[in-house]
Amino acid sequence: MTIVINMREPDERKMRIAANLIREGKLVAFPTETVYGLGADALNENAVRRIFQAKGRPPDNPLIIHIADFEQLYRLARDVPKEARILAEKFWPGPLTFVLPKREDVPYVTTGGLDTVAVRMPANEIALSLIRMSGRPIAAPSANISGKPSPTSAEHVADDFYGRIECIINGGETEIGVESTVLDLTSRPPVLLRPGGLPVEEIEKVIGKVEIHPAVKGYAVDTAKAPGMKYRHYAPNARVIVVEGRENRVHEKIIELIDEYRRKGLRVGVMATGRFYDADAWVDLGRSEEEVARNLFKALRELDKENVDVILAEGIEERGLGLAVMNRLKKAAGYKTIMLK
Ligand code: AMP
Ligand code: MG
Numbered sequence: 001m002t003i004v005i006n007m008r009e010p011d012e013r014k015m016r017i018a019a020n021l022i023r024e025g026k027l028v029a030f031p032t033e034t035v036y037g038l039g040a041d042a043l044n045e046n047a048v049r050r051i052f053q054a055k056g057r058p059p060d061n062p063l064i065i066h067i068a069d070f071e072q073l074y075r076l077a078r079d080v081p082k083e084a085r086i087l088a089e090k091f092w093p094g095p096l097t098f099v100l101p102k103r104e105d106v107p108y109v110t111t112g113g114l115d116t117v118a119v120r121m122p123a124n125e126i127a128l129s130l131i132r133m134s135g136r137p138i139a140a141p142s143a144n145i146s147g148k149p150s151p152t153s154a155e156h157v158a159d160d161f162y163g164r165i166e167c168i169i170n171g172g173e174t175e176i177g178v179e180s181t182v183l184d185l186t187s188r189p190p191v192l193l194r195p196g197g198l199p200v201e202e203i204e205k206v207i208g209k210v211e212i213h214p215a216v217k218g219y220a221v222d223t224a225k226a227p228g229m230k231y232r233h234y235a236p237n238a239r240v241i242v243v244e245g246r247e248n249r250v251h252e253k254i255i256e257l258i259d260e261y262r263r264k265g266l267r268v269g270v271m272a273t274g275r276f277y278d279a280d281a282w283v284d285l286g287r288s289e290e291e292v293a294r295n296l297f298k299a300l301r302e303l304d305k306e307n308v309d310v311i312l313a314e315g316i317e318e319r320g321l322g323l324a325v326m327n328r329l330k331k332a333a334g335y336k337t338i339m340l341k
Pocket of ligand 1: 062063064099111117140141182194
């Protein structure tokens with residue numbers, strides 16, 4: 001049975017129900033500013049194991065632990081460098097995750113067998129209140145079946161987990177729409193393992209040069225350092241093709257491809273960034289990087305419901321939030337992109 005709790009801001013009485021479930025080792029999906037998380041007590045091995053089971057997530061794909069005050073970081077991680085303090089001061093709560101050496105208390109189930117742990121403080125009052133009231137650090141990957149687009153609303157979570165987890169907190173649509181930026185602080189210079197809600201350019205303004213892991217842009221896909229990156233992700237049922245390059249060329253090419261696929265008898269969907277396309281289904285993600293990020297996962301889920309066979313997606317520039325957007329799009333496409341000069 002799944003309890004659905006509607007809450008636009010923290011409500012002490014309702015929150016108590018969810019917090020108690022966390023304390024009992026149960027699964028609670030909750031909103032963050034990035035996407036919805038599927039949460040459990042991060043230090044309770046059995047509870048964490050249930051997250052992996054529910055999602056069908058490979059056991060070597062580590063989880064992010066969510067905390068509500070900075071001091072909690074020291075109970076989960078060792079050798080916290082000064083960069084962590086400086087970045088946290090500037091960007092926490094917010095969409096930035098640190099990878100640091102783990103303390104013994106953190107079970108290997110949570111870290112996917114690694115000696116490092118990923119930690120962040122989410123910028124969402126409901127999430128923060130759940131963590132505080134439960135008194136536990138909360139491990140939470142995105143609340144979607146493994147491999148499916150991340151959920152940006154409680155309805156998406158319910159589509160994947162209704163009846164299979166104890167509680168869903170409905171806090172409305174998430175603001176950012178892509179997951180957090182993951183920064184490995186165990187190397188020097190720090191390494192960007194996953195682009196996300198906080199652009200790497202913002203991080204570099206504060207701590208200087210950050211190395212970009214090659215997998216971020218789609219190279220060297222299976223690597224031990226960044227476990228999550230080797231799995232196909234965000235994949236709708238349809239085949240996704242990303243078309244990138246000069247705007248006008250992209251526009252023309254997509255019109256050409258719509259025609260080509262339709263002549264083969266396929267249903268074609270388009271994800272556009274501010275332009276109309278005459279296809280079987282069409283979603284406009286918006287013009288700005290922020291809008292595109294916010295609408296991306298919802299669009300993938302919507303196009304699936306339209307039963308299209310092919311999704312043609314307009315690429316955007318890989319800067320600011322665009323790097324996170326393109327990383328998700330390329331993964332959804334299984335790295336099938338058409339680059340026009
Ligand atoms: P999700 O919460 O579903 O967005 O997935 C969390 C992602 O964070 C993983 O897939 C990894 O890419 C990354 N991550 C978590 N823990 C670690 C770690 N210890 N080392 C490297 N990457 C990590
Ligand atoms: Mg995920």
